[in-house]
Amino acid sequence: MPALSFRNISKSFGDNTVIKTFDADIHDGEFLVLLGPSGCGKSTLLRMIAGLSDITSGELLFDGEIANDWQPRRRGVAFVFQTYALYPHATVRENIAFPLIMDAFRPWYHLPVVNMIARARLMKRADIAERTLRIARQLELEPLLDRRPASLSGGQRQRVALARALVRNPSLYLLDEPLSNLDAKLRTQMRSEISALHHKVGKTFVYVTHDQVEAMTMATRIIIMNKGIAQQVGTPDEIYDEPANTFVAQFVGSPPMNLIPATIRDSEMRLSGRLAVEHPGPLPKRREVTFGIRPEKLSIHAAGEGQLPARVSVVERLGAETVIGCRLMTGEEDHDRLLETDLVFVRVSDHLKMAIGETCSLNYRSDDVLLFDIEDGRRLV
Numbered sequence: 001m002p003a004l005s006f007r008n009i010s011k012s013f014g015d016n017t018v019i020k021t022f023d024a025d026i027h028d029g030e031f032l033v034l035l036g037p038s039g040c041g042k043s044t045l046l047r048m049i050a051g052l053s054d055i056t057s058g059e060l061l062f063d064g065e066i067a068n069d070w071q072p073r074r075r076g077v078a079f080v081f082q083t084y085a086l087y088p089h090a091t092v093r094e095n096i097a098f099p100l101i102m103d104a105f106r107p108w109y110h111l112p113v114v115n116m117i118a119r120a121r122l123m124k125r126a127d128i129a130e131r132t133l134r135i136a137r138q139l140e141l142e143p144l145l146d147r148r149p150a151s152l153s154g155g156q157r158q159r160v161a162l163a164r165a166l167v168r169n170p171s172l173y174l175l176d177e178p179l180s181n182l183d184a185k186l187r188t189q190m191r192s193e194i195s196a197l198h199h200k201v202g203k204t205f206v207y208v209t210h211d212q213v214e215a216m217t218m219a220t221r222i223i224i225m226n227k228g229i230a231q232q233v234g235t236p237d238e239i240y241d242e243p244a245n246t247f248v249a250q251f252v253g254s255p256p257m258n259l260i261p262a263t264i265r266d267s268e269m270r271l272s273g274r275l276a277v278e279h280p281g282p283l284p285k286r287r288e289v290t291f292g293i294r295p296e297k298l299s300i301h302a303a304g305e306g307q308l309p310a311r312v313s314v315v316e317r318l319g320a321e322t323v324i325g326c327r328l329m330t331g332e333e334d335h336d337r338l339l340e341t342d343l344v345f346v347r348v349s350d351h352l353k354m355a356i357g358e359t360c361s362l363n364y365r366s367d368d369v370l371l372f373d374i375e376d377g378r379r380l381v
Contacts, residue, residue: 002062002076002171002204003028004049009058011044011228018044019228022058027221031198031205035215036225037251042208043082046174049206050077075172078165082177084157086149092160093145097123097132099168104128135163138200139193155186162194166201175207179214191217212252216240224248242370246290246377249370255295255323255345261374262291272339274330277307278366289380290372295347297368300324300354306361309336312354313343322350326362 004026011019019041026032034042047053048060051072060067067075078099086095101122122128136142139159149157158178165173175194179187195218198205209215215222216236224231224239224247232244243249249257260271264287269279271291303309314325325343329336346362354360371381 003064004172004204004206005059005061005064006045007059007061009045009048009060010056011041011048011053012056017228022228022230024223024230024233026204026206029202029204030220031195031207031218033207033209033215033219033222034225035209035212035219035222035251036231037210040225041228042210042225043176046079046176046206046208049075049172050079050174051075052079076170077172077174078168078170080161080165080173080175080178082180084149084161084181086157086160086164088149091146091148092141092152093132093136094123095149095160096135096141096145096163096167097128098164100128100131103168131167135167138166139163153186154182155190158182158186158190159193162197166197171203173203173205175205177209178207179209179211187211187214194218212254216252224251226251242379243292244379246292246372249292249372249379253294255347257292257294257370258298258342258344259372260291260328260341260344262289262371263287264289271308271328272341274339275308275328278364279369279371288374290374290377292370292372293364293368295323295345297364298344298346299363300326300346300348300352301361301363303359303361306363308344308362308364310344310360310362311338312356312358312360315354315356317350320350322348322352322354324348324354326360328362329359 006022006024009019009022010017022045034045036042044053048055051070055068062075101119104122133142136145139162141159141163144152144156149160152160161178179190182190191214207218219236221233221235222239223233226247232239232248239248239252243252243257246259249259263270263273268276270276277291309329309331310326311329312324313327316323324346326346328339328341328344330339344362370379372379
């Protein structure tokens, strides 16, 4: 099982640079997720690992050996595409066995009549039949082996695509948004199945997605990308609790981290230049910063009982919890006004009932506050 290393990798299509500079290491046996918005270069990186796309500059190493010019067959990878890419005329059994048949193919097997006879004989070969059946049982596909893709559900087709990747016993699995075409219930089911599969086979998985839930629930490590640049590399907990910049802070989390412009003046910090707030430890020397706090780190209280005066603008009841969107107020007794900030979201248990238009106040611990540079977005504190 190879460990992968990217050294100053870049990729351009003509004048369009998709990946600017990418450096990272993928450890043997880990479940690494490439997470980011559409167009950030995630799938391009996956295709470069598989050998399906050339590298413009830099080096890709498999176990320390430069693999830029290796053919896909030599890399020993299995690729699960966003679309299932199943052969509609073939049965589930034939789709799963296809990589094994191709490994055993000889050049003369491509002749029209010979091709049909060769494929039929290879399908009956004991080792191919046994491996196909074993993988089908592992993914609960045995009752479907003689059916064709058109008669399968989306989740069943996705399992067939996974089985086709697994049957070769590769050293590295590459998955390009394999769950994007499934409904919410099937996504949850397939997330669990893919995670269980990773633990069972013990191989390296590189998984591409724009869905933060998939990344946070499945990954051992995450690489967050934006505009062809890696923004942060870390475990799900590190990404969530210690975002490297405001992009990561807002991309990961639902609702995302609350980010509010703040001004530091005479060792005091004010949100939007008006409301004085507590800060975590010594303040940086910069005068303009961004105050950040996660919605679950805020608590909501009756008016006058908390640090941040606010008014309820949005109430979203989600069953076990409720998300409340508030607008901060100046806190001036004579003429309290709304601050010019975005909604501040609070995640609370469902038993708390709040009404739109109700005044309240928000509390937080200063240790839960993060400060970011207002210009480049990087985390300061």
